[in-house]
Amino acid sequence: MSTPPEHIPAFIRLRGVSKAYHRGDLVVPVLEEVNLDIGQGTFEAFMGPSGSGKSTLLNLLSGLDRPTTGVVEVGGRDLARLSDQQLSDWRAGHVGFVFQLYNLLPVLTAAENVELPLLLTPLSRTERRDHVAAALEVVGLKHRVNHRPPQMSGGEQQRVAIARAIVTDPDLLIADEPTGDLDRKSAEQVLDLFEELHRALNKTLVMVTHDPHAAERADVVRHLEKGALR
Numbered sequence: 001m002s003t004p005p006e007h008i009p010a011f012i013r014l015r016g017v018s019k020a021y022h023r024g025d026l027v028v029p030v031l032e033e034v035n036l037d038i039g040q041g042t043f044e045a046f047m048g049p050s051g052s053g054k055s056t057l058l059n060l061l062s063g064l065d066r067p068t069t070g071v072v073e074v075g076g077r078d079l080a081r082l083s084d085q086q087l088s089d090w091r092a093g094h095v096g097f098v099f100q101l102y103n104l105l106p107v108l109t110a111a112e113n114v115e116l117p118l119l120l121t122p123l124s125r126t127e128r129r130d131h132v133a134a135a136l137e138v139v140g141l142k143h144r145v146n147h148r149p150p151q152m153s154g155g156e157q158q159r160v161a162i163a164r165a166i167v168t169d170p171d172l173l174i175a176d177e178p179t180g181d182l183d184r185k186s187a188e189q190v191l192d193l194f195e196e197l198h199r200a201l202n203k204t205l206v207m208v209t210h211d212p213h214a215a216e217r218a219d220v221v222r223h224l225e226k227g228a229l230r
């Protein structure tokens with residue numbers, strides 16, 4: 001039996017987090033006083049109407065952006081204490097990103113796309129090749145190593161993108177509408193993979209989705225409305 005989410009120690013902690021954007025002289029509040037604990041190794045889904053602040057929240061808890069006020073802690077680290085360079089290094093080592101439209105480079109093969117995040121690490125070419133092969137095996141695409149994105153289905157491209165997200169062995173996976181562009185069968189394959197990643201490899205997985213079928217697969221579903229958790 002899995003541990004109830006409330007008994008899992010928090011891996012991500014947000015306290016009093018607000019975010020406002022500036023448009024000229026206008027201050028547009030997007031998130032207001034968000035308090036949130038996400039347990040280590042859990043799979044959480046965030047739902048909410050367009051413009052409710054879901055992507056903004058993902059950007060804050062993955063260190064892509066900084067809050068206007070409040071504290072964001074991940075793995076016991078207060079992200080506000082990191083310089084921009086430290087934050088970028090932290091992201092490269094600890095966070096994997098999966099996007100709705102895969103964001104693969106069309107001229108590179110699947111293996112070359114997956115290798116990209118490793119080019120920033122001190123790993124040798126042979127080590128990089130081994131990591132890439134292992135990541136493509138996890139997503140069931142060993143046979144597509146030399147294919148380029150235009151030669152693959154949407155579902156396969158998203159699995160290559162997931163291989164790229166996990167190749168550095170991050171603790172945290174962030175997925176923004178990962179099934180938004182996929183048919184039902186490919187979406188289910190992607191969700192199966194997410195479940196496996198967080199169950200077998202203990203990855204913490206935070207997903208934004210509009211799809212109730214996708215949200216159903218998460219341990220916890222949260223709803224954002226007008227910048228606040230409901």
Ligand SMILES: Nc1ncnc2c1ncn2[C@@H]1O[C@H](COP(=O)(O)OP(=O)(O)OP(=O)(O)O)[C@@H](O)[C@H]1O
Pocket residue numbers: 021022023028030048049050051052053054055056057
């Ligand atoms: N860089 C930015 N500058 C100014 N306003 C922004 C910026 N990013 C987002 N916003 C505004 O913040 C609000 C929330 O945007 P956000 O992308 O977080 O919502 P969302 O819930 O993810 O929406 P969707 O489901 O449509 O992707 C929107 O009104 C958006 O226009």
